[in-house]
Amino acid sequence: MTAKPCLTFLLMDPPFESARTTTAFRLIHSALAQGHDVKVFAYEGAVSLAFARQAAHANGVHGRDAAQEAHPLTREWIAFLQADAGARGARLEWVNCGLCVDERGVGETVPEVRRGSPVDFLKMVKESVNTLVVPTR
Amino acid sequence: MKKNYLIIVSEDPLEFPATRRAGDLALQLKQCGHEVALFLVQNGVLASRASASADGLSPIFASAIEVLADDFSLRERGIEFNELRAGVAPAPIDTVVSRLAAGWNTLWS
Numbered sequence: 001m002t003a004k005p006c007l008t009f010l011l012m013d014p015p016f017e018s019a020r021t022t023t024a025f026r027l028i029h030s031a032l033a034q035g036h037d038v039k040v041f042a043y044e045g046a047v048s049l050a051f052a053r054q055a056a057h058a059n060g061v062h063g064r065d066a067a068q069e070a071h072p073l074t075r076e077w078i079a080f081l082q083a084d085a086g087a088r089g090a091r092l093e094w095v096n097c098g099l100c101v102d103e104r105g106v107g108e109t110v111p112e113v114r115r116g117s118p119v120d121f122l123k124m125v126k127e128s129v130n131t132l133v134v135p136t137r
Numbered sequence: 138m139k140k141n142y143l144i145i146v147s148e149d150p151l152e153f154p155a156t157r158r159a160g161d162l163a164l165q166l167k168q169c170g171h172e173v174a175l176f177l178v179q180n181g182v183l184a185s186r187a188s189a190s191a192d193g194l195s196p197i198f199a200s201a202i203e204v205l206a207d208d209f210s211l212r213e214r215g216i217e218f219n220e221l222r223a224g225v226a227p228a229p230i231d232t233v234v235s236r237l238a239a240g241w242n243t244l245w246s
Contacts, residue, residue: 007237019179020147020245023230026209030234130237134245137148 005129006037010121012136014045015074021049024134025077028092032084037091039128041121044136047096049074050109075110082112095120141172141241143233146181148246150192156181157193159246163202174203174241176233177225182210185225198222205232 009028013021031038042049056071058064078094085092098115101107107115125131144163150156159175167173175197177185184194185206197204205228206221218227237243 005238007234023147023178023207026230027233030229030231031237034231034234034238036234036238130240130243132233132237132243132245 004035004037006039006127007031008039008041008121008124008128008131010041010043010131010133011046011049012044012134014048015051015054017045018136020134020136021046021074025074025081027132028081029084032081032088032090032092035088035090037093038085039093039124040095041116041118041124042094042096042100043118043121044097044100045104047100048104048106050078050094050096050113051075051106052108052110078113079110082110093124095124139170139172141174141236141239142166143174143176143236143241143243145176145178145233145243145245146184146194147177147179149180149183150194151183151189152180154193156184156246160194160197162244162246163197164200167200167202174205174236176205176207176228178207178210178230180210180214182206182214182216185211185221186216187220187222189222198224 011024028038054073054075056066058066059069082092094113095116101115144159146156146159148156163173163175184192204225206225208227208229211227
């Protein structure tokens, strides 16, 4: 498949906090499914989305262990999107704001996530046909 | 020059009166001759119900502005398509991507 023009998404919300994150993942998945290359710049709390040490937990109220609870982890969603992009012959570039990473101590990420700066976001915007900012409230 | 604008509304207008600003912006852009569409998602779709009382987006539903409601968000909230206000159409999230790719100026309010 010939890749369609690239789209860029800027994410700002941290994991486990806002439905905007879920919607953003749906948009990225849709873009990949439609054949687009996708660039993501994670800013502020969104740099924790790819944190490798996120851990699922049990739920005593539900009486389920961690496996049964199947608590969704954003790092796993990112890994899925990367694999999905690879399977489709598309490219998903994920860049975390390095300063935001250092502030939060979340430098350990899933593979193929790199650190950068807002300059990378500017480059992404210039290399894409369009950009959607998913703002935090 | 006429442009295309897609405004994404993800908050319940009854809970977040500031959502009115998104509606005002849409109306002003339309009055300036631009093509405008609203995409309701997450709790934003609560405004799409015919049974909803007046809220900050009501002027939109009375206008010629296209209003789309995310079908996934509707299903999550148990809203049937036949419960939507006149002029609101259910749409997949793919619609946002298609319009982004087509160059629509897309704002998340």
